[in-house]
Amino acid sequence: MADTKKIAVIAGDGIGPEVVAEAIKVMKKTEELYGLSFEFEHGLFGGIAIDEKGTPLPQETLDMCKAADAVLLGAVGGPKWDNNPKELRPETGLLGIRKALGLFSNIRPAKIFDCLKDASTLKPEVLEGTDLIVVRELTGGIYFGDKFRREGANGEEAVDTCVYNVHEVERIVRQAFEIARTRRKKLASVDKANVLETSRLWREVVNRIAPEYPDVELEHVLVDNCAMQLLRRPASFDVIVTENMFGDILSDEAAMLTGSIGMLSSASLGEGAFGLYEPVHGSAPDIAGQGIANPIATILSVALMYRLTFGYHEAAQSIEDAVASVLDAGHRTADIATDRSKAVGTQQMGDLIVAAMK
Amino acid sequence: MADTKKIAVIAGDGIGPEVVAEAIKVMKKTEELYGLSFEFEHGLFGGIAIDEKGTPLPQETLDMCKAADAVLLGAVGGPKWDNNPKELRPETGLLGIRKALGLFSNIRPAKIFDCLKDASTLKPEVLEGTDLIVVRELTGGIYFGDKFRREGANGEEAVDTCVYNVHEVERIVRQAFEIARTRRKKLASVDKANVLETSRLWREVVNRIAPEYPDVELEHVLVDNCAMQLLRRPASFDVIVTENMFGDILSDEAAMLTGSIGMLSSASLGEGAFGLYEPVHGSAPDIAGQGIANPIATILSVALMYRLTFGYHEAAQSIEDAVASVLDAGHRTADIATDRSKAVGTQQMGDLIVAAMK
Ligand SMILES: [Mg+2]
Ligand SMILES: [Mg+2]
Numbered sequence: 001m002a003d004t005k006k007i008a009v010i011a012g013d014g015i016g017p018e019v020v021a022e023a024i025k026v027m028k029k030t031e032e033l034y035g036l037s038f039e040f041e042h043g044l045f046g047g048i049a050i051d052e053k054g055t056p057l058p059q060e061t062l063d064m065c066k067a068a069d070a071v072l073l074g075a076v077g078g079p080k081w082d083n084n085p086k087e088l089r090p091e092t093g094l095l096g097i098r099k100a101l102g103l104f105s106n107i108r109p110a111k112i113f114d115c116l117k118d119a120s121t122l123k124p125e126v127l128e129g130t131d132l133i134v135v136r137e138l139t140g141g142i143y144f145g146d147k148f149r150r151e152g153a154n155g156e157e158a159v160d161t162c163v164y165n166v167h168e169v170e171r172i173v174r175q176a177f178e179i180a181r182t183r184r185k186k187l188a189s190v191d192k193a194n195v196l197e198t199s200r201l202w203r204e205v206v207n208r209i210a211p212e213y214p215d216v217e218l219e220h221v222l223v224d225n226c227a228m229q230l231l232r233r234p235a236s237f238d239v240i241v242t243e244n245m246f247g248d249i250l251s252d253e254a255a256m257l258t259g260s261i262g263m264l265s266s267a268s269l270g271e272g273a274f275g276l277y278e279p280v281h282g283s284a285p286d287i288a289g290q291g292i293a294n295p296i297a298t299i300l301s302v303a304l305m306y307r308l309t310f311g312y313h314e315a316a317q318s319i320e321d322a323v324a325s326v327l328d329a330g331h332r333t334a335d336i337a338t339d340r341s342k343a344v345g346t347q348q349m350g351d352l353i354v355a356a357m358k
Numbered sequence: 359m360a361d362t363k364k365i366a367v368i369a370g371d372g373i374g375p376e377v378v379a380e381a382i383k384v385m386k387k388t389e390e391l392y393g394l395s396f397e398f399e400h401g402l403f404g405g406i407a408i409d410e411k412g413t414p415l416p417q418e419t420l421d422m423c424k425a426a427d428a429v430l431l432g433a434v435g436g437p438k439w440d441n442n443p444k445e446l447r448p449e450t451g452l453l454g455i456r457k458a459l460g461l462f463s464n465i466r467p468a469k470i471f472d473c474l475k476d477a478s479t480l481k482p483e484v485l486e487g488t489d490l491i492v493v494r495e496l497t498g499g500i501y502f503g504d505k506f507r508r509e510g511a512n513g514e515e516a517v518d519t520c521v522y523n524v525h526e527v528e529r530i531v532r533q534a535f536e537i538a539r540t541r542r543k544k545l546a547s548v549d550k551a552n553v554l555e556t557s558r559l560w561r562e563v564v565n566r567i568a569p570e571y572p573d574v575e576l577e578h579v580l581v582d583n584c585a586m587q588l589l590r591r592p593a594s595f596d597v598i599v600t601e602n603m604f605g606d607i608l609s610d611e612a613a614m615l616t617g618s619i620g621m622l623s624s625a626s627l628g629e630g631a632f633g634l635y636e637p638v639h640g641s642a643p644d645i646a647g648q649g650i651a652n653p654i655a656t657i658l659s660v661a662l663m664y665r666l667t668f669g670y671h672e673a674a675q676s677i678e679d680a681v682a683s684v685l686d687a688g689h690r691t692a693d694i695a696t697d698r699s700k701a702v703g704t705q706q707m708g709d710l711i712v713a714a715m716k
Contacts, residue, residue, distance in 0.1 A: 121589050126479040142500070142520060147555035157523035158559035162500060165515035192603075197505035201516035227585065227611040231479050245550075249607060253585040 004037040005310060008068035010045035010061060013090060014283025015293035015346075016074020022295035022350030023072060023302050029354045030306075030315040041068065045097070046076030046090040046283075056093025062100055070309045071101075071276040074298065075283035098138065103268040103276060105172050106136045106247065107179070109304065110234075110254040110264065115327045116336065120259030122231070127257065129235040133183070134254055135176040136247025138268065140168045141198070143244050164198045164243065169205040175269060176241035177213040182307065186217045186238035190226045190246055202243060223250070230254055255280060262335045265300035267308055275309045277301040291345045294333035296323055299353060322356035362395040363668060366426035368403035368419060371448060372641025373651035373704075374432020380653035380708030381430060381660045387712045388664075388673040399426065403455070404434030404448040404641075414451025420458055428667045429459075429634040432656065433641035456496065460628040463530050464494045464605065465537070466638065467623060467662065468592075468612040473685045474694065478617030480589070485615065487593040491541070492612050493534040494605025496626065498526045499556070501602050522556045522601065527563040533627060534599035535571040540665065544575045544596035548584045548604055560601060581608070588612055613638060620652040620693045623659035625666055633667045635659040649703045652691035654681055657711060680714035 009024065011017040030036050043061035050056050056076070065071050076090040086092055097103075111131045117124040145161030173189070180187045189206045191199035203220060210218050221229060223246045230237070230250065234257050242250060255264055264280035279297030287293055303319040306312035331352050334343040344352065367382065369375040388394050401419035408414050414434070423429050434448040444450055455461075469489045475482040503519030531547070538545040547564045549557035561578060568576050579587060581604045588595070588608065592615050600608060613622055622638035637655030645651055661677040664670035689710050692701040702710065 121481055121484040122479050123481055142518075143553050145517075149555065149559070152521075152523050154523045154525050156559070157521055158555040159503075160500075160520040160554045160556050162518040162520065163510075163515055165510050165512045167512050195501050196518045197507065197516040198518050201507070201514070224607045224610040227607045228614040231589075231611065231614045249582045249585045252582040253589065253611070256586040256589045 002034075002036050002312075004039050005070065006039050006041065006068040008065045008071045009040050009042045010065070010071065011042070011074040012045050012076040012283065013047040013078050014075055014285045014288040016046075016076065016283055018288070018291065018293050018346045019279065019295040019298040020072060020074040022346060022353075023298040025350050025354055026299050026319055026357070027302055029357050030312070030318065033318065033357060034312065034315040036312065036315060045073070046093055047078050047081045049093065050081055050084070050088055050090065056088065056090050057096045057100075062097065065097065065101060065276075070274065070305050072298075072302070072305070073276055073278035075279065075281065077283050078285040078288075080285075097276070098268055101274070101276065102270040104137065104139045104168070105175055105269045106138045106251070107267040107269060107304070107308065108134045108136070108251040108255065108264065108280065110134070110258050112258055113263070113324060113327055115324075116258075116260055116263070118259075119336065120257060122234070122257060127234060130257060132234065132237040132254060133179060133239050134247055134251040135172065135179065135239060135241040136251055137168065137172045137243045139244075140164050141244035162196070162198050164201055166201065166205060169202050170209065171271065173206050173209055173241060176239050177209065177216055179308070180216045180239040181213065182313075184238040185215055186219075188219050188221050188226070188237055188240045190221050190223050190240060190242035190250065192223050192246075193220070194222065198243065226250060227253060230257065260336055262294040262333070263296050263300065265297055265304045267301070267304050269308065273309045275305060277305045291347060292334050292343070293346045294335045295346050295350050296333070296353075299323060299350070318357050319353070321358075322353045325356045326352045360392075360394050360670075362397050363428065364397050364399065364426040366423045366429045367398050367400045368423070368429065369400070369432040370404040370434040370641065371406055371436050372433050372643045372646040374404075374434065374641055376646070376649065376651050376704045377637065377653040377656040378430060378432040380704060380711075381656040383708050383712050384657050384677055384715070385660055387715050388670070388676065391676065391715060392670065392673040394670065394673060403431070404451055405436050405439045407451065408439055408442070408446055408448065414446065414448050415454045415458075420455065423455065423459060423634075428632065428663050430656075430660070430663070431634055431636035433637065433639065435641050436643040436646075438643075455634070456626055459632070459634065461626040461634060462495065462497045462526070463533055463627045464496045464609070465625040465627060465662070465666065466492045466494070466609040466613065467658075468492070468616050470616055471621070471682055471685055473682075474616075474618055474621070476617075477694065478615060480592070480615060485592060488615060490592065490595040490612060491537060491597050492605055492609040493530065493537065493597060493599040494609055495526065495530045495601045497602075498522050499602035501606075520554070520556050522559055524559065524563055527560050528567065529629065531564050531567055531599060534597050535567065535574055537666070538574045538597040539571065540671075542596040543573055544577075546577050546579050546584070546595055546598045548579050548581050548598060548600035548608065550581050550604075551578070552580065556601065584608055585611060588615065618694055620691070621654050621658065623655055623662045625659070625662050627666065631667045633663060635663040649705060650692050650701070651704045652693045653704050653708050654691070654711075657681060657708070676715050677711070680711045680716075683714045684710045
């Protein structure tokens with residue numbers, strides 16, 4: 001029997017609680033099947049925390065997350081809080097928790113499920129075998145640099161500053177090399193080193209670290225070329241590592257390759273094994289409470305947690321295989337159904353996946 | 359008979375002279391068919407100018423361009439000059455000529471030819487009707503801002519600065535609105551206004567100018583979302599306008615949608631009607647002098663010149679229709695041929711297009 005792992009569960013708003021409930025069912029099934037052991041603690045976060053505690057990120061929730069081995073997050077936000085002042089917006093809680101937990105990377109797998117290939121706008125034969133991960137730096141770059149207005153020689157101007165230091169690049173590049181090692185051992189580092197100084201620093205660091213990972217095949221790709229190559233040869237990528245803004249753009253492009261945002265998992269990582277796991281989709285307030293949300297992205301986030309935080313690769317594989325087999329059997333939630341009248345609900349999808357696990 | 363227009367022809371290196379020769383044949387045919395009149399002057403530029411004049415952009419070439427109504431450029435560069443010092447590189451000539459001519463936007467159409475739809479990695483039914491233009495700001499933004507290294511609190515760091523002033527945004531946004539007016543009257547302005555100050559300035563200017571173009575339908579799209587939407591609904595875009603780096607990435611993604619870089623035209627524009635027109639593809643030194651290069655991108659650049667600089671829409675349409683009909687008839691240069699043994703050469707492709715013009 002494995003050590004008991006503490007999971008902080010912050011289900012959040014909208015469909016968050018519904019999809020998280022199914023993910024927990026799946027985790028419990030892996031306790032049974034693989035002798036794993038989890039202790040779940042639940043905390044308020046996002047809009048619901050604003051309503052009940054007057055802040056999107058209550059101190060007790062943060063303390064609970066800090067004491068946990070991993071965090072499972074549902075979704076946050078909704079129209080109810082959209083016009084709140086900044087410190088009372090659910091998204092502010094998200095930024096706050098990432099910062100407080102020292103999470104500096106966002107991990108987004110884009111994997112094609114065979115039976116959902118038709119959902120993509122790309123040709124099935126191009127997508128064949130696509131299984132990539134985008135590792136995006138999350139705390140630096142132009143999104144966080146100084147930004148201001150000033151009077152210039154030609155009138156009003158706006159300025160954004162993009163800054164990266166060696167340490168910031170080094171820690172995420174190392175993380176990406178480590179992840180590549182657990183996969184197909186290929187790393188594509190994306191920059192714009194022919195133009196940008198931050199990219200030249202980025203590439204220097206990558207080239208300095210690369211010899212420590214002789215088993216990983218490294219390629220440097222310019223960001224504009226990468227936007228092309230994702231369309232031309234998606235299956236050739238394994239792990240893509242890049243800075244904050246490039247990662248924002250490329251991870252969304254990669255997500256669209258799959259054709260089904262409702263299926264995509266993600267992780268935010270810091271130093272060490274700790275991570276926060278959540279579906280890429282949002283809180284979908286329009287369908288909240290109806291029992292029709294697709295829980296697969298959250299369930300796949302659990303598989304990602306098992307791989308990246310706990311090294312439970314066998315149990316992760318079991319979850320991923322179960323999802324694939326349920327889809328192969330033709331079961332669909334409404335968001336991915338071609339015939340919505342035959343769609344299964346959130347709980348039914350969770351049950352089907354649990355039943356398919358071996 | 360129309361006024362005589364002065365065309366500065368800078369054929370450049372590699373396949374440049376071969377493809378430009380076919381474009382000129384096409385222009386001469388439009389003189390015949392539409393009563394147009396051109397005066398061609400030829401100048402040295404790029405690698406050949408380095409070899410013969412010791413500089414990639416000789417003063418007499420620049421003077422010739424300045425005195426012309428439009429510039430037709432083939433391609434520049436090649437391995438011969440790749441290791442030259444910066445001021446003796448062909449690409450430096452390209453930056454220099456854009457600057458000297460006050461060109462601040464780059465225009466890249468991405469149009470799908472029905473008979474080449476299969477060349478794309480996207481599904482034909484998704485691409486159906488795709489005919490968009492990316493208008494990219496070319497002189498500002500992070501590529502041209504201050505860039506440097508410094509010692510920060512956490513060691514060495516690199517900095518890039520992104521700057522835009524109101525005037526720079528205003529002139530390109532106006533240009534994009536004007537171009538949209540000659541087309542399907544839809545403009546998508548791409549920014550990252552939820553994060554960047556330069557993007558907020560950009561969006562303010564767009565919103566201030568928009569009421570002057572009530573006939574043009576405007577949408578704001580965040581850059582990461584645009585990278586997705588180009589894959590999801592490419593045919594819904596007409597004109598996309600954006601800042602330098604976003605345009606660099608998105609125009610390449612849009613180019614890849616078409617599946618055939620060898621077919622893509624481009625323009626660089628400044629204030630007024632003057633423009634520089636060139637194929638997107640490079641000088642292809644590996645096939646230079648063999649008479650097998652595809653002249654269609656350069657020929658379509660002439661059609662773009664007719665539309666954007668001269669307003670010769672009828673003659674432009676004639677060129678575009680002729681290209682489509684020659685492709686529909688199954689003629690292909692080697693780069694786009696499925697059976698290369700049946701491929702036609704550069705001159706033959708030019709002749710076929712000239713013969714198909716009405
Ligand atoms: Mg994004
Ligand atoms: Mg580019």
